Amino acid sequence: MTVPEEVDVIICGGGSTGCVPAGRLANLDHNLQVLLIEAGEDNLNNPWVYRPGIYPRNMKLDSKTASFYYSRPSEWLDGRRAIVPCAHVLGGGSSINFMMYTRASASDYDDFQAKGWTTKDLLPLMKKHETYQRACNNPDIHGFEGPIKxxxxxxxxxxxxxxxxxxxxxxxxxxxxxxxxxxxxxxxxxxxxxxxDTGRRSDAAHAYVHSTRAKHSNLHLKCNTKVDKIIIENGRAVGVVTVPTKWVGDGEPPRKIYRARKQIIISGGTMSSPLILQRSGIGDPEKLRRAGIKPLVDLPGVGLNxxxxxxxxxxxxxxxxxxxxxxxxxxxxxxxxxxxxxxxxxxxxxxxxxxxxxxxxxxxxxxxxxxxxxxxxxxxxxxxxxxxxxxxxxxxxxxxxxxxxxxxxxxxxxxxxxxxxxxxxxxxxxxxxxVKSADPxxxxxxxxxxxxxxxxxxxxxxxxxxxxxxxxxxxxxxxxxxxxxxxxxxxxxxxxxxxxxxxxxxxxxxxxxxxxxxxxxxxxxxxx
CATH class of the missing domain: 3.30.560.10 (Glucose Oxidase, domain 3)
Structure with a gap:
């Protein structure tokens, strides 16, 4: 299916966090054009994803479904470099993780002290996404009609x-x-x-993206595509610049611009989201200048913590x-x-x-x-x-x-x-x-x-x-x-x-x- 160059909503990152709003928004209004961009490959019917018992294969250093970030050598690790794996496939961590059903503690949400983000506020959403396939003594806190099993x-x-x-x-x-x-x-x-019912992994992409695209044509998917940066005009995010996930040719990689009429969501995960923001000029101005990037938004917390x-x-x-x-x-x-x-x-x-x-x-x-x-x-x-x-x-x-x-x-x-x-x-x-430079x-x-x-x-x-x-x-x-x-x-x-x-x-x-x-x-x- 041809991907339009202008849509209503662009979602940058097709992990768990990106797949859910992509599917929900596309089902909310079938006239709403949504584009989901993912750096990894499509996970549709990928046996390395949907067969639960072989999940450790995704964590090997030659994995095609994960990427690995090498930390600086650390005196706290006796001079070693930590290796942090991140999902590199549609569905994100839900496609390759250990599949352990784990919820946060109520105080984790309540600690935000933010209106609309208390455990009481979020519980209906927790129930909405899941189908609890077991005998349940706590039916008031679990869901039984959601897409995730x-x-x-x-x-x-x-x-x-x-x-x-x-x-x-x-x-x-x-x-x-x-x-x-x-x-x-x-x-x-x-x-x-x-x-x-099937013995298959229940991941966010199959539950929210593939199921939607099988019925409706307003959810567009672009895999093997890296978001370089966000285009900001007059203080407003209006589009994204993308490059191929891998580029081995001579010279500059081909760049493609997609524009958004309504909204852009950055959901590249803990590692990629800060880098997208920084390459877009959003972050600590001094660090951005050292990397050769013009600061646009003074937000020094980007990439910290x-x-x-x-x-x-x-x-x-x-x-x-x-x-x-x-x-x-x-x-x-x-x-x-x-x-x-x-x-x-x-x-x-x-x-x-x-x-x-x-x-x-x-x-x-x-x-x-x-x-x-x-x-x-x-x-x-x-x-x-x-x-x-x-x-x-x-x-x-x-x-x-x-x-x-x-x-x-x-x-x-x-x-x-x-x-x-x-x-x-x-x-x-x-x-x-x-980031160390503007090079994605x-x-x-x-x-x-x-x-x-x-x-x-x-x-x-x-x-x-x-x-x-x-x-x-x-x-x-x-x-x-x-x-x-x-x-x-x-x-x-x-x-x-x-x-x-x-x-x-x-x-x-x-x-x-x-x-x-x-x-x-x-x-x-x-x-x-």
Whole structure:
């Protein structure tokens, strides 16, 4: 379909945030001409997108559906450069993410203190977009007629019950709905953005864009196209300049102008939106001049306050009778044939889930806070007092169990595994991103800022302790994978017990384990 050069609304960025208004506006008024521009490729019926169980492939460095931003070397990461993946495909993160159904806390919205943006105001919109495909004890806070499907997927690994039992033995209550906007401490059988009826990922592009374009002709789509900058005339945004996403020819790339009669929406995501604004002359005037860009709007906050979760993985050996997806990941022909056939014919089986069937949101107890204060990095107490203490709906850490290891099995010993992945829910550390020139193809100056705030160290250590204590209580546990955990002294109760089941059982108690990990990790934290 020919894309018109002038439309009513232009949306720059076809991720989750762009697909929703594109589809909603185009359905609101079929005379309204809407153009959605996306730098990545179209995701329509892309098997790497819609088959849930193969989502890790999208995160590999040679991925065609993700791009990777390299941060500056950081003294807080021992001189390493953080690599931050971002979706590079229509549908954005909803096309390639882990599919974990997770809602914010009520106080997150209420903290805006902005009219129309309270949790009470936004709840009808949360309900409007979802179809909750499970038995529900909270029908007043979930939706049942929306385009995005929420379910347990069409397969659940038995390790889910093992994890929940172990978490409950630690005093973490198992709840029916951890995404009720108010519960900040608990464990649950985790829901997923997967359509129970088909076994397919439920992403924003298929739900809002492709479904609309199948019926109406007023939603125009331009993929593999990068927005260079916004055209501003007399203080008003009137159009956009685009270039091909990739340009390998000689000289300047071909540029195309699209004009908007009514409105332009910038929805390029955390990384791309600031760069589009800066190339358009919107940002810190001094920084823009250094990049050779004429300042048009003095808005120094553009590109500042980058915030991201720190995601860490801890890998454990699983007993031989534990069901995992390891053989599938390894490429075992019989396993893959069986899994693909089941999903192709019935939409069920291991390919119809993400392998992340249970997880927790947790807050430290008073006793744990006292322990954290005794560590060489006691700064978290300030953050707790100012941000968490009086808002019980805000969890500090999250961790989940993954039914296998989806990394490179060539680097692993033979056997079966399960993985704990954990992240800090609300990092205090902040980074920034800024263009270095007006060239849309030049990599930006990016500092992820990971761990540059001392308040983030202690909760990360504490989260690792909690998840490891959960793992050692699980029936599937057969030791830590040596090299995938911090190194502890040979006589430490926290050392890895790789394939040493009897010794592991002897040291699985929380008192010995917690004391050993706290001692060694707090010393590591002190050095960092």
């Amino acid at each position: 929420v379910s347990f997927g069409n397969y659940t690994y038995p390790i889910m019950q093992d994890f929940l039992r172990a978490a409950e033995s630690q005093g973490i209550p198992v709840t029916d709905d951890l995404q009720d906007l108010t519960t900040g401490h608990g464990a649950e059988h985790w829901l997923k953005w997967i359509n129970r 980058f915030q991201d979760h720190y995601l860490t993985f801890s890998v454990y050996r699983a007993k031989p009778d534990t069901e995992s997806f390891d053989d599938f990941i390894r490429g075992d022909p019989q396993t893959q044939k069986k899994v693909f056939e089941e999903w192709n014919t019935k939409g069920t089986g291991p390919l119809a889930t993400n392998g992340i069937d249970a997880g927790v949101k947790i807050r430290p107890t008073e006793e744990e806070l006292a322990q954290i204060r005794s560590w060489p990095t006691p700064d978290f107490q300030r953050g707790w007092d100012s941000y968490f203490k009086h808002k019980p709906d805000k969890p500090v850490m999250h961790y989940s169990v993954i039914s296998g290891w989806f990394g490179d099995h060539m680097l692993m010993p033979p056997g079966k595994f399960f993985t704990m992945f954990h992240f800090l829910e609300y990092p205090f550390s902040r980074g920034w991103i800024h 193809y030049e990599a930006p100056d990016f500092d992820a800022g990971f761990m540059n705030d001392k308040r983030d160290m202690a909760p990360m250590v504490w989260g690792y302790i909690k998840s490891r204590e959960t793992a050692r209580r699980m029936a599937a546990y057969a030791g830590e994978v040596t090299g995938m955990h911090p190194h502890f002294a040979h006589d430490s109760p926290a050392r890895a017990y790789d394939m040493d089941l009897e010794t592991t059982k002897a040291y699985a108690g929380p008192d010995h384990l917690s004391a050993g990990i706290q001692h060694v990790l707090s010393n590591q934290a002190s050095r960092l």
